[in-house]
Amino acid sequence: MRFRFTCLLMLLSGIAMAQSPAFPANGLKVKWEVVENGYQGKxxxxxxxxFINKTKQAFPASGWTFFFTFVRYxxxxxxxxGIQVAHVNGPLATFKPTAGxxxxxxxxSLKINVVSVAWVTAITDGPEGPYLVWDQQPAKGHAITDYTVVPPTSDKQLRRTAADQHPQTTAAEIYQRNARIKDVPLDQLPKILPTPVAYEEKPGAFTINANTAIGYHPDFKQEAEYLSAVLKDALGKPVRIVAGNEGAIRLEKNNDTATGAYSLSGSSNGYVIASGNAAGIFYGIQSLRSLLSTAKGSTISVPLVDVKDQPRFGFRSMMIDVARNFQSKQQLLKVIDLMAVYKLNVLHLHMSDDEGWRVEIPGLPELTSVGGRRAHGVNELEALQPSYGSGPDVVNTAxxxxxxxxDYIEILRFARQRHIKVIPEIEMPGHARAAIKSMDARYEKLMKAGKTAEANEYRLSDPDDKSQYRSVQEWKDNVINPALPSAYKFMEKVVDELVAMHKEAGAPLDIIHMGGDETPAGVWAKSPVCQALIAKEKMSGPDDLWYYFYDRIAKIVNQRGLQLYGWEEAGMRKTRRDGRDVMIANPDFGNRNFQLDVWNNVMGGGMEDLTxxxxxxxxxxxxxxxxxxxxDMAYVKDYYEPGFYWGGYVDVDKPFYFIPFDLYKNAKEDDQGRTLPPGTFVGxxxxxxxxxxxxxGVQAALWSETVKTPAQQEYLLLPKLIGMAERAWAPDPAWAREKDEAAAGRLYQEAWSNFINVVAKRELPRLTRLNGGYLYRIPTAGAIVENGKVLANVQLPGMVIRYTTDGKEPTAKSPVYTEPVAATGAVKLKVFDSAGRGGRTIAVQP
Known part of the structure; x- marks a missing residue:
């Protein structure tokens, strides 16, 4: 008996040894670096x-696969x-050993050279999330924790091509831009942003304390409670609200029916906010809120102003992508509150895409149990494959x-209290891989249970489809099949459940975003059910299936009393002109109250007028x-600046200088940061x-491929969001209306100086304290060398530049820059805000 037990132990031990990796994943050090962009002139x-073997044992010649994600194919x-490179799907690629x-x-060590499309000129372009999988354990990925992206040391690593003469924005260029900004004293700056229609400051002040009461019209009780909470946060004590005209702060109803319009009038005895609607009262509260001191105390002295105001656009939106990389409910609420401060009124929530489905749909649990998770596996029946560096483990919170x-109902209610409409987006027919794979998993589960009818009820893919395609993000299987009745039943189910959630939250849904963009060429060409539908409907070919699909989606949406909303491609049609494929405005949808987000205005790209x-x-x-x-576009052309740049670089000025009804007038540079040549907009x-x-209206968008943490999200949002809010709310400024080019330039520069001073001296200090603080971007210093000395300046007046000359990193205790610095070696410069938080260091050699 003991002999048999010993043999069994030996057998089990042998199985365990056979299943265990022969080499620890943490025994490898992996580095990656660019050798050359524009390789071979292409x-x-x-x-x-x-690969560096850090252990005392050999890394095996076979039996493993190395996985990584890379946004470049x-x-x-x-x-x-002896290494073979393969593309798996989307951003996922592998190395495998061969017999050699x-x-x-x-x-x-071992070096592996790879060739990828396009170029890599920023730190966020590089491969991410490497991990090893042993053949003996194919379902288990082992993260490589010792992984480094080696920074560039030569221009050929930074240029897009050999002809690129401007690979990086220099400190001197930043200095010259900053030099045009005047330092405006704080007491000369307007106290409310976005800029009101009419604004007047008056002498004197009104004092708020815990005895101050808020009187309100019965229609504005919710707004009174909101203002009370704002004042409690500032005072540290609750503030009473009372129905009627009592109270030093009164929320009154007038006859102004314009949505969002309000008046704000102060005296030494109190403040009156008046509007014909609750939205206007809320925006008046935000203006009053901006008058409050950033410092907390038992009393607050509020300067006196008279304001008449209303929004320029009724649709002032922020698109937040939580599909590519996820953000928690708490962080989303924090962003919603930020939007409210700047009077934005729409949250366009991008909740589904190829890489994730982020909202629970009752009756379709696989959408979140599979589509809401990413991890390594032998199939995707339990989780989607890793993307954007999420690695092999399902616990990765991005x-x-x-x-x-x-959660979703709570988000809706929180937004509704701030007069923000949440518009859910369900991407289709492309960008739908998370939904497709989730329904495939549902199909497999129900088929195993012998439930054939239920298995096919919400199927989104045709198993006999042999079409070959690659999407812009390199997915091979991310498009819903339009010939399947189950696809439309799926959409009806999802829309109905979203409508029900909005109704329960007291935020009825009246518009829904149904994606519609980036359906790749080649889809549906070899799907038997699609070919049958093309023949039945007498279509000219697979391209017509898109219009058939979206027409049916429009009917599903419209039958539920909803307005259809989509990306620009949803309003376009492919046709031929001069022997070439071109896209034109689709006449079939133009008269159907169809709303579009138009994103393609890449300067110098040829589609600037598509809007x-x-x-x-x-x-x-x-x-x-x-x-x-x-x-999500990087602020400036700098290797260390996070974000993409395929559409250009978006610094704080670009949202501010945009002219909605004449976008050509103030456009300054192309997608590579070069000055636009004359004649760009001719024709x-x-x-x-x-x-x-x-x-x-106007919408800003924050796609999340490079956004994995709340800090990264806030860095890319702020301070850009403030300029966008200004343009969405405020009337067209004088510099936008001025026809004389030279005069318009002078007016713009004066307005830009005032705006950036307000941002730096008023808005960012209060955002440092609001909701635990927002981690906005602190810019790098601008710097030049003159007469052997380093001169420095900053984009955000009032922020402090500190420096060192001993090679050490500047800290909040380093000397403050006040005059040109003479040094024999490099001068390191770093900008700090009022809270002592620093930006990125630059080094300048005198």
């Missing part, structure tokens, strides 16, 4: 992975040294997460242009009076 990059094939690989001896039904073409064609258009309002469509009536 739009491609040569880069190198270096890696050319598959033989990489040399000899392993890595202890202490030795890759995995979703809002429960209760106006679609508005002129009858579509309701939201100005969402990448060149000014994609906040471009201009906005007609009819088209102008179709401009619904």
């Amino acid at each position: 739009p491609q990059t040569l880069s190198t992975f270096t 890696v050319s598959p094939g033989d990489a040399g040294n 690989f000899k392993g890595i001896a202890p202490g030795d 890759g995995s997460g979703f809002y429960t039904r209760a 106006y073409r679609l508005a002129n064609a009858g579509y309701k258009v939201v100005l969402s242009g990448v060149s000014n309002y994609y906040f 471009k469509d201009r906005l007609t009076e009819y088209g102008q009536r179709n401009i619904a």
Whole structure:
């Protein structure tokens, strides 16, 4: 008996040894670096992975696969040294050993060269989330924790091509831009932002303390409670609210029916906020809130102003992507409160995409149990594959997460109290991989249970479809099949559940975003059910299936009393002109109250007038242009600046200087930061009076491919968001209306100086204290060398530049820059805000 038990132990031990990796994943050190952009004179990059064996045992010659995610498509094939490169799907790629690989001896290293499309000129471009999978444990990924992106040391690592003469924004260029900003004293700056229609400051002040009461009209009780909470946060004590005209602060109803319009009038005895609607009262409260001192105390002295105000646009939106990388409910509420401060009134919530589905839908649990999670696995029946560096483990909070039904209702109620409409977005037919794979998992589960009818009820993919395509993000299987009746039943189910959640939250849904963008060429071409539908409906080919699909989606939406909303491609149609494929405004949808986000205004890209073409064609258009309002674009052309840059660089000035009805007038640079050549806009469509009536509003967008933490989100949002809010709310400024170019330039520079002083001296200090503080971007210093000395300045007046000359990193205790610095070695400069938080250090050699 003992012999048999011993043999069993030996057998189990042998199985365990066979299943255990022979080499620890943490025994590898991995480095990656760019060798050359514009490799071989083509739009491609040569880069190198270096594997270093840190252990005393050999890294095996076989039995493993190395995974990594990379936003640049890696050319598959033989990489040399016995390593094969492969593209899995989306951003996921692998290295595998071939028979020629000899392993890595202890202490030795291996270099693997890879070629990828386009270029890599920023730290956020590089590969992420590497992990090892052993053949003996194919379902388990082992994260490589010792991984480094090696920074560039030469221009060829930073240039897009050999001809690129401006690979980085220099400290001297930043200095010259900053030098045009005048330092305006705090007491000369306006006290309310966004800029009101009419604003007058008066002498004197009104004192608020815990005895101050808020009187309110019965229609404005919710707003009175909100103001009480704001004052409690400032005073540290609750403030009474009373119905009627009592109270030093009164919320009164007038006959102004314009949504959001209000008046704010102060005297030494108190303040009156008046409006014909609750939204106007709320915006008046935000203006009063901006008058409060940032310091907390038992009493607050409020300066006196008279304001008459109303929003320029009725649609002032922030698009937040939580699909690519997730943000918690708490962080989303924090962003909503930030939006309220600056009088934005729409949260466009991008909750589904290829990489994640982020809201619970009752009856379809797989959407979140599979589509709301990312992890390594042998299939995707339990979680989606890793993306954007989420790594092999499901516990990664950027890759995995979703809002429960209760969470979503709480978000809706929180937003409603701040007069913010939440518009959910469900991406389709492209960008739908999370939904497709979730329904595939549902299908497999129910088929195993013998429930064939239920398994096919919400299927989104045709298993016999042999079409080959790659989306912009390199997905091979991310498009819903429009010939499946189950696809429309799925959409009806999702829409109905969203409508029910909004109703329960007291925030009825009247508009829904249904995506519609970036459906790749080649889809549906080899799907039997699609071919049958094309024949039945007498279509000209697979391209027509898109219009068939979206027409049916429109009917589903409209039958529920909802307005259809989509990305610009949803309002366009492919046709032929001069023997080439072109996209035109689709006449089929233009008269159906169809609203579009138009993002493609890349300066110098040729589509700068698309916004106006679609508005002129009858579509309701939201100005969402990448060149000014994609906040995931990096602030400046700097390797260490986070964010993408395919649509250009978006610093604080670009949202501010955008002119909604004449975007050409103040456009200054192309997508590479170069001055736009004369004639760029010759022949471009201009906005007609009819088209102008179709401009619904302005939207900023923060896509989340590079946003994995709340800090990263806030860095990209702020202070850009303040400029966007100004343009969405405030009347057209004088510099936008001035026809003389030189005069317009002078007016703009004066307005820009005033605005950036307000941002730096009023807004950012209060955001430091609000809701635990927002981690806005602190800019790098500008610097030049003159007469052997370093001169420095800053974009945000009032922030402090500190420096060192001994090679050490500047701290909040380092000397403050007040005059040119003479030194024999490098001068290190770093900008600090009023709270002592620092930006990124630059070094300048005198």
